[in-house]
Amino acid sequence: MELKKYWQPEAETMPREEIRKMQSEKLVKQVRHAYDHVPPYRKKMDEAGVKPEDIHGIEDIRKLPFITKYDLRDNYPDGMLATDVGKAGCVRIQSTSGTTGRRVIAYYTQHDVDLWEDCTARAITAAGCDRNDVCQIAYGYGLFTGGAGLNGGSHKVGCLTVPMSSGNTDRQIQFMQDLGTTLLCCTPSYAAYLGESLKERGIDPASLSLKAGIFGAEPWTEEMRRDIEKSLGIKAYDIFGLTEISGPGVAFECEAQHGMHVNEDHFYAEIVDPDTLEPVPVGEKGELVFTCLDKEAFPLIRYRTRDICVLDPTPCICGRTFIRMAKPMGRSDDMLIIRGVNVFPSQIETVLLNEGYAPNYRIEVDRANNSDTLDIYVELGEEQFGDTVKSVTNAEKKLAGAIKTMLGISPVVHLVAPKSIQRSEGKAVRVVDKRKLID
Ligand code: DLL
Numbered sequence: 112m113e114l115k116k117y118w119q120p121e122a123e124t125m126p127r128e129e130i131r132k133m134q135s136e137k138l139v140k141q142v143r144h145a146y147d148h149v150p151p152y153r154k155k156m157d158e159a160g161v162k163p164e165d166i167h168g169i170e171d172i173r174k175l176p177f178i179t180k181y182d183l184r185d186n187y188p189d190g191m192l193a194t195d196v197g198k199a200g201c202v203r204i205q206s207t208s209g210t211t212g213r214r215v216i217a218y219y220t221q222h223d224v225d226l227w228e229d230c231t232a233r234a235i236t237a238a239g240c241d242r243n244d245v246c247q248i249a250y251g252y253g254l255f256t257g258g259a260g261l262n263g264g265s266h267k268v269g270c271l272t273v274p275m276s277s278g279n280t281d282r283q284i285q286f287m288q289d290l291g292t293t294l295l296c297c298t299p300s301y302a303a304y305l306g307e308s309l310k311e312r313g314i315d316p317a318s319l320s321l322k323a324g325i326f327g328a329e330p331w332t333e334e335m336r337r338d339i340e341k342s343l344g345i346k347a348y349d350i351f352g353l354t355e356i357s358g359p360g361v362a363f364e365c366e367a368q369h370g371m372h373v374n375e376d377h378f379y380a381e382i383v384d385p386d387t388l389e390p391v392p393v394g395e396k397g398e399l400v401f402t403c404l405d406k407e408a409f410p411l412i413r414y415r416t417r418d419i420c421v422l423d424p425t426p427c428i429c430g431r432t433f434i435r436m437a438k439p440m441g442r443s444d445d446m447l448i449i450r451g452v453n454v455f456p457s458q459i460e461t462v463l464l465n466e467g468y469a470p471n472y473r474i475e476v477d478r479a480n481n482s483d484t485l486d487i488y489v490e491l492g493e494e495q496f497g498d499t500v501k502s503v504t505n506a507e508k509k510l511a512g513a514i515k516t517m518l519g520i521s522p523v524v525h526l527v528a529p530k531s532i533q534r535s536e537g538k539a540v541r542v543v544d545k546r547k548l549i550d
Pocket of ligand 1: 207208250256257326327328329330331349350351352353354355358359360416418438439448453
């Protein structure tokens with residue numbers, strides 16, 4: 112049987128005028144839904160002096176106010192959940208990493224899960240896979256959307272789904288060998304690590320059945336793509352998404368490997384200037400903003416992702432008509448993504464203060480052998496400075512443990528002499544990111 116090229120061809124190859132018409136109709140309904148059932152959004156619209164009756168089509172989206180992470184934080188845990196749906200109408204939550212204050216809880220009805228899983232099924236189909244494939248999912252399962260999102264799409268496509276979750280590299284490799292895994296889904300850094308691990312064990316990638324990988328959740332370069340493709344013997348596809356909007360599959364790469372198609376029947380993408388919030392001309396760089404066109408439980412409108420990005424409206428050789436987004440080129444806030452985990456420097460600062468240290472620290476992030484490293488330099492207090500090496504080592508371990516509990520990833524902590532961290536006269540430069548994440 113011939114390989115399916117698209118998961119939902121009627122949507123994925125819809126003529127542009129029809130996409131726009133569909134988006135217009137959906138937006139009108141969605142704004143009404145949010146105004147009637149999401150009280151914080153109603154308040155924002157009232158403050159902006161805009162009513163649902165003012166929205167006649169997608170061209171009116173500019174009249175609508177933005178939603179930011181702060182709105183979600185202020186309304187934690189369920190203030191942005193549509194009241195007509197309520198918790199009883201939901202079947203799932205997912206959540207971002209972070210402390211309670213930073214955490215975002217996204218709610219899903221069965222319909223929301225269905226459309227999300229269709230998006231990941233589109234990505235899996237675009238990677239050349241179908242029901243004959245064995246899909247090994249090594250994204251984290253649990254609150255993180257990676258595992259659950261790809262798992263759902265893999266089921267829809269009918270792949271044999273191997274829900275490994277992340278870590279345990281020996282077992283990952285063993286399952287690849289024993290089950291004949293053809294599609295690997297994980298973060299690009301873990302894919303690179305798996306490639307190196309094969310080499311270390313003397314396993315030739317050609318002896319495996321792997322043919323494709325779907326990698327995302329963190330920035331990665333074209334250079335890294337080439338490394339992964341070589342070390343695993345596959346074609347590596349990028350996938351983009353964020354918890355607030357649904358999860359992985361908001362946009363996905365096709366065989367052209369040249370930008371990710373935004374699933375425009377469900378999500379409307381805009382690029383705005385992060386300072387003026389005015390839309391920038393097509394093809395120019397700015398902050399990516401998404402509107403969920405048909406989600407029921409968590410219908411975010413004009414959500415500021417903080418990702419800096421460019422949209423490409425030119426036609427794609429794959430035949431999909433959905434617009435493409437380039438790899439994100441950075442962020443307009445201070446969030447770092449370290450080993451696939453979203454990290455805010457303020458979370459690290461909170462731990463330092465709780466553990467009795469002064470906020471004199473430097474965070475250094477680097478990438479060695481395609482894996483992120485996190486080093487945190489913290490000044491000892493004058494009274495601790497005379498302590499023995501053993502007690503300092505113990506204190507470093509204790510602090511590293513507390514930071515791991517907060518972030519979910521382990522740092523290397525270096526306790527250094529008082530006043531040895533450079534003071535700044537202006538804004539403190541606390542983060543040094545030495546990774547080259549943009550080509
Ligand atoms: O990372 C969802 C996801 C899971 C995407 C698995 C792809 C694969 P969050 O944890 O909410 O959700 O983090 C969202 O991660 O705003 C981007 O800054 C970054 N990000 C996600 N995908 C990519 C990518 C998931 N392909 C944040 N390239 C987003 C670069 C990415 N950055």
